[in-house]
Every structure is written in C-alpha cells, then in structure tokens.
Amino acid sequence: MRGGKVPQMHRRGKRLAVVAVSAATSLAGCGSSGQSTGTSVQLSQMQYDNAQTIKAFVLAMMQAEKPESKPPTEPTNYAKADAELQGTLRELQAIVPPAPMRAAYTKVLEGTRHEIAHTPAFEQAQTEHNALLLNQVEARNTTDEQEVRAGLTELDAVLQRCEGNRFAC
DSSP states (O other): OOTTSSOOHHHHHHHHHHHHHHHHHHHTTBOGGGOBOTTSOOOOHHHHHHHHHHHHHHHHHHHHHGGGGSOOSSTTOHHHHHHHHHHHHHHHHTOOOOGGGHHHHHHHHHHHHHHHHTHHHHHHHHHHTOHHHHHHHHHHHHHHHHHHHHHHHHHHHHHHHHHHTTTOO
C-alpha cells in the first residue's frame, strides 16, 4: 500500500506500459518466422522466437498489473487495495519469465509480496488513528514500492539490451 492510502498503484501500471511500448516498438515489422517486412531488419528464427517470448511475457505482465493502471477510487480502503494486490500477485506468479528477465521479475514479485504484508499494519494504524504507526508503515511501504519500480526499470533495461542485440539474448 503506497503513501498511507491505497497506494499509487496506477504509477506501477504506467511504468509497465512503457516497457510494453518498448516491446511493441522493438517487434514492429517482424513477420512470422523472423521474416522482415518493409524496411525492418530480418531476424533469425532464434531471435524471432526470443522476441515473441519476450512480447508474450510483457503482455502477461501488463494483464497482471492492469488493476493498478487506474487511480484508486477509495484512498484509505486497505482491504480493497490488498485484494487487488493479491490478485496481481496471483497473476504475476503464473507468469514464466524469459531467462534474461528472471532477476528483475523476482524483484517485482518480492516487492509486491512485501507491499501486501503491510496491510494489517495500515489497517491497525487507521483503526487506532495512530499517526506514528502510519508513518512507519508508509516508510517501509515506500521502500517496497521502490523495489517494484526497480524491477520494472530493470525489465525495461533488459528489453532494451535484447533489442540492441536483435533479440539474441
């Protein structure tokens, strides 16, 4: 839960959208079996397969993060935020990342798990009107949110490296 309220989950979804746009742009013009279309570069079958695997992974990540792409409607409804994050986590856990993206993907998973773990403390702070506890939980949650963002940033960097190597990653 970000920011002591239902977290700014939509920021995470927007960051992943940047990764997805990168993937779509990287794959634009690739025909089936690595054949190029128009002026794009031809890929070998292995490169094309890698590109398709990465594209499928990014699309699955976007689907898992979809609830987080919208601003929260109830900023202090921790149970609702927890349910959304639990759903996101279940979908993320069902995804098998391509080998070059496993470490970054793990950061996203771990950060999401850590965010979920803060729900009881957020609810306690709200129930008790305990500003000190709320501030402490917000600080821990901010660290976890940064872990998720770092994972998403790494995913983007891996995608860019793969693209630079024409998907020979």
